[in-house]
Amino acid sequence: MLFLALMAAMxxxxxxxxxxxxxxxxxxxxxxxxxxxxxxxxxxxARLPRVLVAGLVGAALALSGLASQTLFRNPLASPSVIGxxxxxxxxxxxxxxxxxxxxxxxxGVSTALSVAGGLVVTALVFMLGxxxxxxxxxxxxxxxxxxxxxxxxxxxxxxxAGERLQxxxxxxxxxxxxxxxxxxxxxxxxxxFGLAAMIIWxxxxxxxxLGERSARDLGLDLPxxxxxxxxxxxxxASVAVSVSGVIGFIGLIVPHLLRLITGADHRRLVxxxxxxxxxxxxxxxxxxxxxxxxxxxxxGIFTAVTGAPVFLWLLQKRRPAGGP
Amino acid sequence: xxxxxxxxxxAYRSGTPVLRDVSLEIAEGRVTGLFGSNxxxxxxxxxxxxxxxxxxxxxxxxxxxxxxxxxxxxxxxLVAVVSQDTPVSLPFTALEVVLLGRYPHGELWQADSxxxxxxxxxxxxxxxxxDLSERLFDQLSGGERQRVIVARALAQQAPVMLxxxxxxxxxxxxxxxxxxxxxxQAAEGRVVVMVCHDxxxxxLFVDHAVLMRAGSAFAAGSTAEVLCPANLSRAFSVNMTLNxxxxxxxxxxxxxxxxxx
Numbered sequence: 111m112l113f114l115a116l117m118a119a120m121x122x123x124x125x126x127x128x129x130x131x132x133x134x135x136x137x138x139x140x141x142x143x144x145x146x147x148x149x150x151x152x153x154x155x156a157r158l159p160r161v162l163v164a165g166l167v168g169a170a171l172a173l174s175g176l177a178s179q180t181l182f183r184n185p186l187a188s189p190s191v192i193g194x195x196x197x198x199x200x201x202x203x204x205x206x207x208x209x210x211x212x213x214x215x216x217x218g219v220s221t222a223l224s225v226a227g228g229l230v231v232t233a234l235v236f237m238l239g240x241x242x243x244x245x246x247x248x249x250x251x252x253x254x255x256x257x258x259x260x261x262x263x264x265x266x267x268x269x270x271a272g273e274r275l276q277x278x279x280x281x282x283x284x285x286x287x288x289x290x291x292x293x294x295x296x297x298x299x300x301x302x303f304g305l306a307a308m309i310i311w312x313x314x315x316x317x318x319x320l321g322e323r324s325a326r327d328l329g330l331d332l333p334x335x336x337x338x339x340x341x342x343x344x345x346x347a348s349v350a351v352s353v354s355g356v357i358g359f360i361g362l363i364v365p366h367l368l369r370l371i372t373g374a375d376h377r378r379l380v381x382x383x384x385x386x387x388x389x390x391x392x393x394x395x396x397x398x399x400x401x402x403x404x405x406x407x408x409x410g411i412f413t414a415v416t417g418a419p420v421f422l423w424l425l426q427k428r429r430p431a432g433g434p
Numbered sequence: 435x436x437x438x439x440x441x442x443x444x445a446y447r448s449g450t451p452v453l454r455d456v457s458l459e460i461a462e463g464r465v466t467g468l469f470g471s472n473x474x475x476x477x478x479x480x481x482x483x484x485x486x487x488x489x490x491x492x493x494x495x496x497x498x499x500x501x502x503x504x505x506x507x508x509x510x511x512l513v514a515v516v517s518q519d520t521p522v523s524l525p526f527t528a529l530e531v532v533l534l535g536r537y538p539h540g541e542l543w544q545a546d547s548x549x550x551x552x553x554x555x556x557x558x559x560x561x562x563x564x565d566l567s568e569r570l571f572d573q574l575s576g577g578e579r580q581r582v583i584v585a586r587a588l589a590q591q592a593p594v595m596l597x598x599x600x601x602x603x604x605x606x607x608x609x610x611x612x613x614x615x616x617x618x619q620a621a622e623g624r625v626v627v628m629v630c631h632d633x634x635x636x637x638l639f640v641d642h643a644v645l646m647r648a649g650s651a652f653a654a655g656s657t658a659e660v661l662c663p664a665n666l667s668r669a670f671s672v673n674m675t676l677n678x679x680x681x682x683x684x685x686x687x688x689x690x691x692x693x694x695x
Contacts, residue, residue: 309543
């Protein structure tokens with residue numbers, strides 16, 4: 111059902127925009143029988159890659175959110191709590207500045223630095239955080255500290271930005287208007303890899319929720335799973351940030367909402383989470399670029415403005431007994 | 435399968451030894467109870483028995499297999515643990531928690547088989563908890579949660595069961611049921627080891643008692659012999675006598691308990 115909803119949302123997203131494309135032409139275009147060149151270019155050059163990137167990034171964010179919540183056994187965790195998102199944004203912004211100051215190697219540098227930033231921050235947080243007695247606590251604290259450091263440095267760089275301010279703001283607010291086919295090929299393999307890995311690990315993820323001792327008593331090598339999850343979260347989140355900037359709340363809310371529907375068993379939760387994340391971001395991006403048309407609301411602002419109330423509502427709904 | 439513990443020595447990183455040269459024979463078909471005051475090393479010994487703590491010296495044998503050579507998964511098929519530290523905030527239903535006990539027997543992402551589900555329900559029934567199966571774990575009371583955790587250990591179908599104070603949080607009716615269940619498990623030929631905190635009910639259901647003090651197992655043998663006034667006073671620094679007027683009844687007498695010596 112979620113899959114059908116996603117298909118419908120993607121079709122809708124292809125149809126609407128500053129130029130409306132009738133559904134007939136979309137079908138023709140997909141079948142390769144479109145003889146209108148302009149429509150074709152809008153469809154395949156701009157909208158299709160954007161819709162695909164939205165879906166892939168949404169899925170990647172939701173999966174990394176689910177992985178974080180399981181890793182920390184805390185339904186309110188998200189990749190940003192281990193600093194990945196801020197690290198990736200920091201890397202991207204540094205890339206923008208570097209290419210402005212020295213050599214203009216272009217957009218690719220920011221993408222690469224952003225992924226690198228996310229991975230380096232995760233590695234750093236892991237090395238600082240694993241000394242603690244409990245896996246989660248020290249890691250969370252290290253993550254929060256490093257995230258704060260990264261965002262302070264990023265803000266500092268805004269002063270140095272000058273004429274590049276516009277493109278820096280892109281990374282901080284999150285947006286998909288630069289989405290292109292290269293982004294699709296970057297995000298697709300990582301997202302599908304993450305999805306496959308989490309489906310394969312889904313029984314392990316269930317047992318991981320029992321905590322260190324009980325998981326071991328049931329025969330799970332929890333530290334190994336924790337390291338793998340950390341790498342996976344870092345990959346998913348930093349690749350997502352590298353193409354779309356920081357888009358909040360999807361990682362936090364989608365797994366949480368779906369858990370209310372499917373229950374917490376990862377064998378039933380992982381795939382719907384990926385589809386739900388894709389659906390939500392495709393819809394959010396479509397709304398973001400059409401509501402104020404011809405202007406565009408950055409989708410990061412849109413998800414935060416709509417996501418924060420939903421999140422607060424979920425907090426209110428949480429059972430008093432369920433809180434860590 | 436019998437358990438054998440040879441010259442076990444264990445210290446946490448801080449250095450003070452918690453187990454000193456413990457050697458034990460733990461036979462199948464009877465309930466072995468570990469008694470002793472807080473911090474005497476009972477729970478640490480239990481955690482060494484399933485390899486979740488690695489002793490610095492000494493060995494644990496499960497039958498003819500050295501515990502140190504088993505993978506966690508192999509260990510989980512041989513030894514089920516009822517521990518004290520299951521997080522309260524599990525988002526699963528009681529039945530799903532019990533089904534986690536099937537983890538060491540399953541493969542990767544596969545769904546629970548109908549046999550697994552049937553067996554898990556049976557385990558809940560044995561703990562008088564069938565009506566809890568669809569309830570969310572974090573909405574259960576402490577005693578209900580404890581019964582679900584025991585059911586999970588049963589679902590593991592392991593020949594060895596290690597129970598870390600399984601009766602805590604339980605009312606007296608369910609305590610008795612739990613001890614009877616332990617007895618039944620032993621009668622089926624399992625090794626059952628229980629860390630026992632109380633001296634008022636547990637001794638009646640323990641066939642073989644081990645009394646610990648400061649990391650040493652200083653007495654082991656039949657329960658009535660081991661829990662004699664002299665040993666109890668040595669282990670707990672309390673003067674008390676356990677009386678067995680009949681095979682299935684027990685009374686405890688404490689003397690001078692309001693005076694400080």
